[in-house]
Amino acid sequence: MLTLNQALEQTRTGDLWLFRGGSGPDRAIQTLTNSPVNHVGMTVAIDDLPPLIWHAELGDKLVDLWTGTNHRGVQLNDLAQSVLQWSRRYHQRCWLRQLTPPANREQENTLLRVIARMDGTAFPTTMRLTGRWLRGRLPNAYDWTRGIPFVDKKVRESTQRRKERQRLGLEVAYCAETVAITYEEMGLLTTDKYSNYFDPGSFWSGDRLPLAPGYALGDEIEIAVG
Numbered sequence: 001m002l003t004l005n006q007a008l009e010q011t012r013t014g015d016l017w018l019f020r021g022g023s024g025p026d027r028a029i030q031t032l033t034n035s036p037v038n039h040v041g042m043t044v045a046i047d048d049l050p051p052l053i054w055h056a057e058l059g060d061k062l063v064d065l066w067t068g069t070n071h072r073g074v075q076l077n078d079l080a081q082s083v084l085q086w087s088r089r090y091h092q093r094c095w096l097r098q099l100t101p102p103a104n105r106e107q108e109n110t111l112l113r114v115i116a117r118m119d120g121t122a123f124p125t126t127m128r129l130t131g132r133w134l135r136g137r138l139p140n141a142y143d144w145t146r147g148i149p150f151v152d153k154k155v156r157e158s159t160q161r162r163k164e165r166q167r168l169g170l171e172v173a174y175c176a177e178t179v180a181i182t183y184e185e186m187g188l189l190t191t192d193k194y195s196n197y198f199d200p201g202s203f204w205s206g207d208r209l210p211l212a213p214g215y216a217l218g219d220e221i222e223i224a225v226g
Contacts, residue, residue: 006079007096011051013108014099014188015043016179016203017083018219021092023156035201037095038150039086042179043079044115046108051079054115056178059084066119074121074178087225097205099188107186116180124172135196176200188212196209 002010019027019039029038041055052065056074062082064075086092103111173181173195181199183189191197191210201207205219 001224002011002096003079003224003226005084006082006222007223009043010098011043011096012102013043013045013111014103014183015112016094016097016099017041017043017053017055017079018095018097018204018220019086019092019202020095021086021090024090029200030188033199033201035083035204036206037200037204039092040175040179040200040203041082042182044111046112053079053082054075054111054178054182055082056121056123056173056175059085061089064119068114071120073123074118074173076115077118083223083225087223094223094225096223097220098218100216100218101214103186103188110186111182114185118170118173118181121170121173121178124174126175132159142206152205168191177204179203188215 017040018037020037021031021039024059026038030036039054039055039057044052044054054076058072060070060072062075062077062085063069064071065078066076085095087094170181176198177195180189180191180195180202184195188211189209190212202209203217205217209217211217
């Protein structure tokens with residue numbers, strides 16, 4: 001276990017923050033996705049800036065530090081303020097998973113480009129979020145052709161092109177989708193799944209997150225918020 005101050009001192013870009021609440025909506029997300037958590041975000045810790053969190057949420061109480069405004073959806077918030085809000089206002093438990101090795105400068109530059117493109121993307125309604133996630137869980141074309149000579153490569157390339165087009169035209173995004181897109185574009189995630197395949201539990205240690213070779217996420221460290 002770490003105190004919040006200790007975690008803020010240790011966290012680096014790419015680390016994951018996971019939250020679990022006990023409200024009706026929180027439990028509904030956990031039940032639907034068979035997940036122990038209902039929210040995920042990732043650390044942005046660049047140069048001498050205080051650590052920030054990149055995530056998507058329904059709330060608009062905290063200032064989005066990319067635009068200087070308050071808005072719902074995909075946003076970049078002060079990490080300390082966000083953890084305090086999720087712990088005290090939303091009554092959520094919080095865990096940190098640390099990425100090794102930490103993101104390098106090139107990956108941080110990619111992260112900033114993702115933030116510039118995605119910040120302000122709307123959060124889906126509950127009904128739309130559910131439908132979006134369920135569609136993401138359906139097998140895609142590559143799932144059906146994986147391992148078939150000649151066809152495998154062509155379908156995989158087609159799937160990747162379609163994923164890129166989908167990202168550029170993204171109108172809504174939920175928390176796990178935001179982190180999955182960012183991780184993949186930074187080269188931390190290798191997957192043929194679309195971003196809406198992922199849910200908060202995908203980033204919990206009990207799941208099998210397809211990290212790129214050479215990268216690992218540590219076990220959950222619970223954060224004590226005073």
